[in-house]
Structures are given as C-alpha cells and as structure tokens.
Amino acid sequence: MIANTKIDFQKIKTKLRVKSPWDRIIILCLSILITLPVFIILHQNLIELNWAFQLDRILLFLVVSATIYFLLYQLRTIIIICVVLYLLVLFYGTVIGNYGFNQVYQDYDSMIYTMTYNPYPQDIIVSKLLPFPNKSSILQAIEYQNPKVRNFAIMATSKHFKSVKGYSEYRTLIQCFAVFKEINSRWNYVNDPKDGDYIATASESLRYFSGDCDDHSILMAAAIRSIGGTPRLIHTKGHIYPEIFIGTSKDLEAINYLIKNKLFVKESFGKPLHYHIDERDQIWLNLDYTAKYPGGPFMSEEILGALTLN
Template identity: 75%
Template sequence: MINFKNLTFQNIKQKLQVKKPWDDVIIFVLNVLISVPLFIIAHENLIELNWVFNLDRILLFIFIIIATQLILRLLRTIIIICIVLYLLVLFYGTIFGNYGFESIYEDYDSMIYTMSDNPHPQDIIISKLLPFPNKSKILSAIEYKNPRVRNFAVMAVNKHFKNTRGYSDYRTIIQCFAVFKEINSRWNYVSDPKDGDYIATASESLEYLSGDCDDHSILMAACVRAIGGTPRLIHTKGHIYPEILIGNMNDLETANFLIKNKLFVKESYGKQLHYHIDERNQIWLNLDYTATYPGGPFMSEEILGALTLN
C-alpha cells in the first residue's frame, strides 16, 4: 500500500514537472511577471531614500527578483499549477476591472520609463510670499461654475485623450491635460490697454480664446477646477501663470510617464518637466501659455505670490 502511494506520488510529480531547460525559462518569465507588480506595490508604499541614480529602488527590485526566484525554484515541481493559478488571477482581474494583463503591461512600461527619466524640481516655493495682486477680482473671474466654462472643459475632455490606455485609472489628470491642450493650442496673446490691467472673466475669454497672461491663467484655472482638478496661479514680477496640483513624487512619476510616453510625446521629447514643490511637499506642474506640454519651461522670473483654488 505504501509503495502504491509512493508510486502514485512519483507519477504525479513527474507529470507536473517541466523538462529542462524549459523549467528555467518558465521560472524566469514567471519571476518577471510576479516581481514587477510586487515592486510597484513596494515602490508606492515604502519611503523613498532618494539615493543617487535611484539606487534604493534598484536594490529593492533586485531583492524582490532574487526572493521570487528562490520561491519559484522551491516550487519547481508544481510550476504548472503556479502558472495556471497566476493566469487565472490575472484573467479574473482583467474581467472584473482589478489588476490584470493590461495593468501589468502599464506598470512595467511606467516603471522602466520612470527609472530612466525621473524629473527633478526646479525650485521650492516657501509659504512666506507677498499678497496676490487683484486677488478678489481674479477669484471672481475664475467662474468654474459657469455653464459655458464647464461645457468648454467637457468639450476638451471629449476631444482629446479619451482612448488613452489606463484612462479610467488617471481620469482627472488626463482630462485636465486635455483642457491644457485645447486652450494652449488655440490661445492668442493679446495685450491689455496701455493705461492699466484688464482682467477678463473666464467666460469672456472663451469668446475668442485670446488675452494676456492673467486672462489665460484665469481661464485655465476655471476649466481645470470645473472638472475636478486643483489649480493655482503664480505671480512673478511681470507675469502670472497657472499650475496644477499633481500630488506626491509617485504621482509625478505617473504624470511624467503619461506626458512623455502617451499624451505629449512629440512636444516633450528630450525635455524635462518643470514644477514647484510647496511647503507641504506637494508638487505643482506648470501650465503656462508659453508651454507646449504640461510641465513646459518656466519664464525665468522671481516668484512673488501664489493663489490656490482649493
């Protein structure tokens, strides 16, 4: 009876084993597929040490690869079962909208791209800034609840980037970038009268999509706010421009990937993202009318004030 059991176990073991060298190949492929999502989860939840050349994240990835490899080798005899279970989990995630095949591809692509092209801050905005000029007039002009402004923003959202892969995961930021594209691709700079500032409301600027820097900033802020984004205006010695809240460094990596690899590939090719970090370590991306992509170059002027729309 014992021999029969041993024989049966040996037969099952032999049937489940993959012959060399295919077992090593399968283990390697499985290792990559499993390690990438594990690294993404660890990367997003562990504190960054900010070592040069992302060495902390490189070592983390190597550790996960080695640990996964050892575990898979221990399970070599049931590797076929491991493959089936892994594919079933991914299939379930794909069907029910959780983590699936498409998510693995997106995360792997984003991870590789981010580690080879990590943006760096331009400078840091401290909290002690001067009062914002014409604050009450500008706030009144940012008519984000005006139906014309809202409808224009919705039009831009439906015109640009709707079919981007991963749209549902990064909906708000992609839609705000769609608004940026629509406004900046059509904006015509027109100076104010010589005898003083003319502050146009957002709905007024929609008539011809023309005006100076403060008119552009007001319209951009209103449209971004109208679809759920968080904008702010930056005042310099001779200029006002809008920015959008991106979030933390992980969010910036996502924005960097979307801009350079999905949404503004030609415009941002070989260029850096330009952004500020505020006193709470929140990241704000440049949306100036002079930029052809979100995070385009700043105009080199001293920052005097910031006006945030919460």
C-alpha cells in the first residue's frame, strides 16, 4: 500500500513538473512577480540609507529576488502549483478589496517614481516657538460647519479630479486637493486696512475669493476640514499659510506620484514637493496661495508657530 502511494506521488510530481528550460523561465518570471510586493513591504518598513543612485534599494531588490528565485528553484517540481497559488492570492485580494493586482501596480509605480523624483523637505518643525497671533479670532473664522463652506467644498470635489479612479485610501486627500485647486485658481490677494488686521470668516471670503494670506488660510482650512481633511496654519514672520496632513513617508510616496502624474501634471512638472515633518514624524504639505500645486515652494521659511485643527 505504501509502495503504491509513493508510486502515485511520483507520477503526480512527474506530471506537474515543467520540462527544462521552461521551468527556469517560469521560475524567473514568478520570482520577479513575487519580489515586487515583498520588496515594496520591505522598502516601506526599512530605514533608507540614502546611498547614491538609490543603491541601497537596488541591492535590496536583488537580494530579495535572488532569495525568492532560490526558494522557487527548490520547489521546481511543483512550480505549476506555486504559480496557481500566487495568482489565487492576488485574485482573492483583488476581489475582497485588499492587497491585489491593482495595489501591487500602484505601490510599485509610486515607489519607483518617488525614488526617481524625491520630494523636498524644506525644514523640520521641532517645536512651536511662539503663541499663534490672533488665535481665537482665527479659530472662530474657520467655519468648517457652515453649510456655505461645505457646499463650496463639495462643489470643488465634483468639479475637479472626479474621474481619477483607484487610490481609494487617498480619496479624502484627492478631494482636498480639488478644494486647493478651486481656491488657488480664483484667489485675488488684497491687503488689510492700514490701521490693523482684518480677519475675514471663511463664508465671507467665499463671496469674492479675495483677501490677504490669513484670509486665504482660513478659507482653505475651513473647506478642507469640512470634508474630512486635517489642515493646520503655519505662522512665519509677516505671513500665514495653510498645510494639510499627509501621513507617513509611505503616504508621501503615493501622494507624490498622484500629484505629479494624475492631478497637477503640468503645474508640477520637473518640480519637487515641499513639506514639513513635525516632531512626531508626521508629514504636512504646503498649500500656500502662491503654490500652483500642493507642495509648491514655500514663500517663507522662518517658522514661528503652528495651529493645528484636529
């Protein structure tokens, strides 16, 4: 009985085994396909050494690829089963909305793009140095629960980037970028009266899309907050501008790719993203009225304080 079982098992292995040289070709292709998601996970969780020409990441990719090739070669007698299992795992992830074929492509595309076109951290906020000027008045002016403000934000999301498919986890940020595009394309800078600061409410600024930097920041923060984004205002010497919370360096990779390849292709062509990293290693992207795309150049670099809308 045992002998018959061994014979049957050998017959099965013989039927499943792919003849040379096709077994090596299939193993090579499969190892590359498996390397992609494994490399992406390692890339996102391992510290970057910042070697020239991304050599640390190239070396990591080669090591992962060689290791997977070696393991698959040891399983070459059942290579067909390995192929089927790999495809089934990705197919299952695609069907239930988890990590599947599309996510592998998006993550790899974002990673490669960011490795080629790195965003640019202007500086790091270590602490909030001074009290935020006119803090109570500004907070009252950020009317994110005002129906007019929310209706405006909803209109902007219907007008811009509605056709962008995929990237569901960044849907809120994409919609916030639609708000940014609508406001900055219409904003008209007008100075305050000579005898002091005039702080316009968000709903007031919606009428003419005019005012100074704090009026712009208030409207931007209110509209973004009204649709679920997390904005904050940065205070510099003589200037206030808004930023939006992006997340981690992994999120920055995806956002960098989206801005430069899907959302603001012409405006950001050949230009880096400018952002700040706070004391908790959280990334905030510049949304100043002078920026033509999210993450445009900072108008002022000297940071005196920050006001975050949680």
